[in-house]
Structures are given as C-alpha cells and as structure tokens.
Amino acid sequence: MENNLKKVDIIFEVDEKVTPIDVLDKTLKRAADEIILDLIDSGLKGRGGAGFPTGLKWKFTRNEDSDVKYVICNADEGEPGTFKDREILDRVPEKIFTGIAICGYVVGAKEGYIYLRGEYNFLLKTLQRKLDIFNSQLKERNFDFTVYLKSGSGAYVCGEESALFESMEGKRGEPRNKPPYPTVAGYNSKPTVINNVETLVYTTMICHMGPEKFKALGTNDSRGSKVFSVSGDTPKPGIYELELGMPLHEFVNEFGDGDAKAIQVGGASGHCVPRKKFNDTIIGFEGIPTGGSMMIFNSSRSMYNVLHDYLEFFTEESCGQCTPCRVGCQQLLKGIEAVKRGERPPAYLEDLKKLTATMKIAAKCGLGQSVGNPFNSIVDNFREEIIY
Amino acid sequence: MSRIVNQFTSHTQFTNHKQYFIKLKLEDYMSTTEVLVKELVEKNGRTRNSLMPVLQGIVQQEHYLSEEAMLFVAKELDLAAADVYGTASFYTFLDTVPRGKNIIRVCKTITCHMKGKDEIVNVLSNALKIKVGETTHDKKFTLLTANCLGWCHKGPVMLINDEVYPDLTPQKALEIVEEYAKTTH
Numbered sequence: 001m002e003n004n005l006k007k008v009d010i011i012f013e014v015d016e017k018v019t020p021i022d023v024l025d026k027t028l029k030r031a032a033d034e035i036i037l038d039l040i041d042s043g044l045k046g047r048g049g050a051g052f053p054t055g056l057k058w059k060f061t062r063n064e065d066s067d068v069k070y071v072i073c074n075a076d077e078g079e080p081g082t083f084k085d086r087e088i089l090d091r092v093p094e095k096i097f098t099g100i101a102i103c104g105y106v107v108g109a110k111e112g113y114i115y116l117r118g119e120y121n122f123l124l125k126t127l128q129r130k131l132d133i134f135n136s137q138l139k140e141r142n143f144d145f146t147v148y149l150k151s152g153s154g155a156y157v158c159g160e161e162s163a164l165f166e167s168m169e170g171k172r173g174e175p176r177n178k179p180p181y182p183t184v185a186g187y188n189s190k191p192t193v194i195n196n197v198e199t200l201v202y203t204t205m206i207c208h209m210g211p212e213k214f215k216a217l218g219t220n221d222s223r224g225s226k227v228f229s230v231s232g233d234t235p236k237p238g239i240y241e242l243e244l245g246m247p248l249h250e251f252v253n254e255f256g257d258g259d260a261k262a263i264q265v266g267g268a269s270g271h272c273v274p275r276k277k278f279n280d281t282i283i284g285f286e287g288i289p290t291g292g293s294m295m296i297f298n299s300s301r302s303m304y305n306v307l308h309d310y311l312e313f314f315t316e317e318s319c320g321q322c323t324p325c326r327v328g329c330q331q332l333l334k335g336i337e338a339v340k341r342g343e344r345p346p347a348y349l350e351d352l353k354k355l356t357a358t359m360k361i362a363a364k365c366g367l368g369q370s371v372g373n374p375f376n377s378i379v380d381n382f383r384e385e386i387i388y
Numbered sequence: 389m390s391r392i393v394n395q396f397t398s399h400t401q402f403t404n405h406k407q408y409f410i411k412l413k414l415e416d417y418m419s420t421t422e423v424l425v426k427e428l429v430e431k432n433g434r435t436r437n438s439l440m441p442v443l444q445g446i447v448q449q450e451h452y453l454s455e456e457a458m459l460f461v462a463k464e465l466d467l468a469a470a471d472v473y474g475t476a477s478f479y480t481f482l483d484t485v486p487r488g489k490n491i492i493r494v495c496k497t498i499t500c501h502m503k504g505k506d507e508i509v510n511v512l513s514n515a516l517k518i519k520v521g522e523t524t525h526d527k528k529f530t531l532l533t534a535n536c537l538g539w540c541h542k543g544p545v546m547l548i549n550d551e552v553y554p555d556l557t558p559q560k561a562l563e564i565v566e567e568y569a570k571t572t573h
Binding site: 119232 | 435436437438439440441443444474475478479480481482497498499501502534535536537538539540541542543547550551552
C-alpha cells in the first residue's frame with residue numbers, strides 16, 4: 001500500500017542562521033495583538049491533549065486587568081506512553097524559553113516558570129545552565145522578564161493545570177474547581193497562561209515562519225503537525241513529528257509490526273482503537289485527539305492486562321479528593337478482576353460502564369472524567385478478553 | 389520531636405558511657421537537619437510557595453523527610469505541621485519513611501511491563517535480598533516501582549536517585565546496581 005504519512009521537521013529543526021533568540025528579537029518588535037492574531041490564524045491548539053486554541057488563551061490573559069501575570073510551561077509530562085516533551089527539553093530548550101518569553105511579552109507578564117516533573121530531574125542542571133544564559137540575554141535586551149525552573153515530585157495529577165498551580169504554591173496537588181480558569185485566576189490566583197512544552201515551541205516557530213506555513217499542514221480541524229511518541233509492539237519506537245489528521249491505518253502501516261491488533265491513542269486516559277477501525281479513524285481533533293502517545297499492541301498481548309495496568313495506574317494516581325474518582329477507579333479495577341475470576345457475571349461490565357458515565361459527569365478534573373475512555377473502548381472492543 | 393527525644397533520654401539511663409555517646413549523636417543530628425532547613429529556607433524564601441523546593445532539598449540530602457525535619461520546616465515557614473505533612477505525603481518522591489542512600493525506581497507501566505520489567509524487579513530483589521518497598525540492612529538501597537517514567541520507547545527503565553537507566557536487561561540492571569554498591573559508603 002502506498003504510504004502517505006507526511007513527516008515534518010519543525011520542532012527539532014536547528015537553523016544555524018536564525019536562532020531562537022533571533023526569533024525573539026524579531027517578535028518583540030511586533031505589536032502584541034498582531035502576534036495573537038497570527039496565532040489564532042495559524043489554528044494552533046494546545047499540544048498537551050486538551051486542545052484549547054493557544055491564541056485565544058493568550059488573548060484572554062492579555063485582556064485581564066492585573067499587575068501580576070504569569071506564564072507557565074507545563075513540563076509535567078506524565079501520561080503513560082508520552083515522552084516527547086523530555087526529548088524537546090533535552091534537544092531544543094531555547095525554543096521553549098523563547099516561546100515563554102514571547103508569551104510574557106504578549107500577555108504582560110514578568111515571570112515565567114517551567115514546571116518539570118520530578119522524574120526528569122536529570123535534566124535540571126543542563127536546563128538551569130541554559131536558562132541562566134537565556135535570562136542574561138533577556139537582561140541585555142532590557143526586557144523585564146525572567147524564567148524560573150520548578151521541579152515536581154512524582155504526581156501524575158500535577159499535569160492538570162490547576163493541580164500544578166497548587167503544587168507550585170506548596171500545597172497538595174489537588175485540582176481546583178473551574179471556573180475560574182487559569183487565564184483569570186491561575187498561579188497565586190493571578191491571570192496565568194499555562195501551555196504544554198510542545199505548544200510553546202510551536203508558538204516560537206509560528207513567529208519565525210509565519211502562520212501560513214503552519215496552516216498549510218494538517219486538516220481544517222487539526223492544523224499543523226504534532227510530535228508523536230511511538231511505543232509498544234513496533235520495530236521503530238521513538239519520536240516522530242507528523243502532520244495531523246492522518247488516517248490511523250497509515251500510521252499502523254508505517255509503525256506496526258504487521259500484527260497490530262489495537263492502538264491506544266492518547267495514553268492511558270485516551271482511546272483504544274481495534275484493528276477493524278484502523279481504516280476509518282483519523283488522528284486529530286476531528287477524530288481521536290492525542291497528546292502524542294501512540295501505544296501499539298500486537299495479537300500476543302492480553303487486552304485485559306492492558307486495561308488492568310491502566311486502572312492500577314489511575315487508582316494510584318487519583319489525588320483522592322473527590323469521591324467519584326477515588327472510589328470509581330478502585331471499583332473499576334476490582335470489578336474487572338471479579339469478572340475475570342468469575343465472581344461476577346459478564347453483565348457486570350455494563351454496571352461498570354455506568355460507573356464511568358457517572359465519573360465523567362461527577363469527577364472534578366480530567367483524570368476521573370477520562371478513565372471511561374480506555375475502559376469503555378477496551379471493554380467494548382475486547383469483551384471476550386476481559387471476561388475469559 | 390518530643391517523642392524522639394524521650395526515646396533517647398530513656399536510653400541514656402542505662403550507662404554513663406552510653407549517655408555521652410547518644411547525647412552527642414542526637415545533638416549532631418538535630419543541628420545538621422536544622423541547619424539544612426534554615427539554609428534551604430534562606431535560599432528559597434520564607435513563603436508557602438517555597439515549601440516544595442525546601443522539602444525536595446531535604447530529601448536530596450537525607451533521603452526522606454523525618455518528623456524533625458518537617459517540624460523545623462513548619463516552624464521556619466510559619467505553617468501548621470499538619471500542612472507540611474499533608475503536602476509531603478501527597479507526593480511519591482517526598483518520602484516520610486526512612487529510605488536508603490540510593491532509591492531505585494523501576495518503571496512498571498504498560499510498555500515497560502510488556503518489555504520485561506518483572507524480570508528487572510526480580511533480579512534486583514534477589515540480589516539486594518529485599519522486596520519492593522523495602523530497604524537493605526546496610527541502608528544503601530531502597531527498591532521501589534514507579535508509574536510511567538517517560539521512556540516507553542526504551543523500556544524497561546529505572547531511575548536510581550535522579551539518574552535514568554533505559555534499555556535495561558536483567559544483567560545490565562545488576563551491573564549498574566553493583567557499581568552503586570561499590571561507590572556508596
């Protein structure tokens with residue numbers, strides 16, 4: 001079969017002639033509103049998974065009337081199967097710093113933060129050294145903005161933006177009720193832009209190459225490209241920047257081992273797509289969105305084990321403050337174990353699906369709300385494997 | 389803290405010699421932790437927002453957060469001790485029970501699971517003669533499992549303290565840990 005998968009090189013591209021600081025210089029000469037219009041025009045949506053339009057996020061924060069505002073780079077990459085942010089932080093950190101500084105200029109912030117997950121502490125020293133250089137470059141330009149580095153301590157839920165603020169404020173990483181949204185009251189209850197690592201690099205690159213080039217990639221609903229983290233049963237695991245809106249079967253042709261029976265799109269909290277649906281599944285905001293995690297399972301894998309692994313993960317990582325998530329995760333895990341052992345009839349799976357519906361409505365944050373994604377997609381498509 | 393002090397004073401009633409020894413040790417211990425907390429608070433600022441960096445700094449030095457350390461932090465940052473403990477106990481990397489000088493965390497999430505993390509855990513468990521969650525008698529190692537460490541394309545993977553070791557085989561994992569055993573005193 002012909003392969004149409006389009007590989008792109010924007011994020012990791014190193015241009016000797018135009019460095020990130022050159023992009024910053026060029027951008028700081030432009031009006032903030034113009035930059036926002038470019039971002040909105042580019043169609044860039046958040047690359048962490050939720051997909052909120054980046055230009056709007058910046059605009060809302062800019063419009064807030066406050067002396068103190070913050071820009072935060074969410075580098076708490078904890079979704080199972082995702083490792084692209086680590087690679088970006090390692091290879092092109094200056095592009096991230098530049099994105100943060102541009103955002104600071106646009107919204108009128110004086111402080112930027114990178115919240116790095118504790119599991120990536122080995123990156124701290126190098127990042128801090130490069131950050132010191134970057135901060136001194138800002139000073140030379142009389143641009144009143146400083147980027148600081150903060151470290152997490154091993155909590156998946158802190159990737160949720162409001163939990164991340166709580167953690168930065170020295171509290172338990174428990175998500176807040178929304179609204180107010182971060183653009184109104186984020187870190188220290190001040191207007192805050194919080195963007196994923198990859199999103200910030202794309203903002204730098206859109207400022208560099210203009211929105212047209214970015215817009216030309218992808219589809220109407222999913223503009224641009226995206227960095228994918230490919231793992232599982234594949235002969236070539238790793239990181240690939242691909243155009244959004246690709247049909248899943250093309251992805252499988254390229255990365256599968258010839259025996260792929262299911263792809264988990266979007267990590268543990270994402271959706272499981274079985275082989276029979278490869279042909280009519282689009283990877284993008286119009287189909288199945290993803291923060292980049294693509295885990296491939298071949299026919300040697302038990303989907304019961306996969307689901308069990310995910311549920312164990314959520315049970316441990318649920319922050320525990322709201323009952324639907326805390327108890328829900330536990331009961332889903334116990335439930336599939338009971339069905340497997342024959343202590344509960346197969347129809348019990350329907351009750352468990354109702355529980356995920358309740359969690360989706362009643363859980364406070366994305367963690368509890370999305371447990372139903374893997375649960376329902378695996379139970380519906382691989383029912384026999386769960387029961388027998 | 390008072391509980392610990394009582395514990396020590398009751399020991400000191402046995403012999404004069406022992407009393408001298410324990411007193412000296414207790415004071416040494418208190419002072420280093422207190423000095424460390426003061427230094428960290430000085431460096432990060434006397435606000436609630438500094439709590440995480442301060443706690444992280446203590447764990448870096450002492451491998452866990454002792455009751456004393458948390459009480460000192462509460463005093464220095466003017467917080468309720470329960471607030472400090474509440475925050476600390478939320479985070480996997482902020483241990484409130486004693487840990488070894490080297491903390492091994494083997495990733496157990498799906499891809500590493502598929503690539504053989506069980507064998508890694510077993511071989512380390514046998515070599516160190518401890519189960520997951522335990523610390524060796526010589527206090528050199530604690531063996532733990534962790535949720536996704538972000539190396540799914542290079543599993544199985546483990547962290548030892550802050551260092552990462554991807555693409556593991558049981559043999560490779562053993563050699564790495566043996567190297568740590570040699571250099572840890």
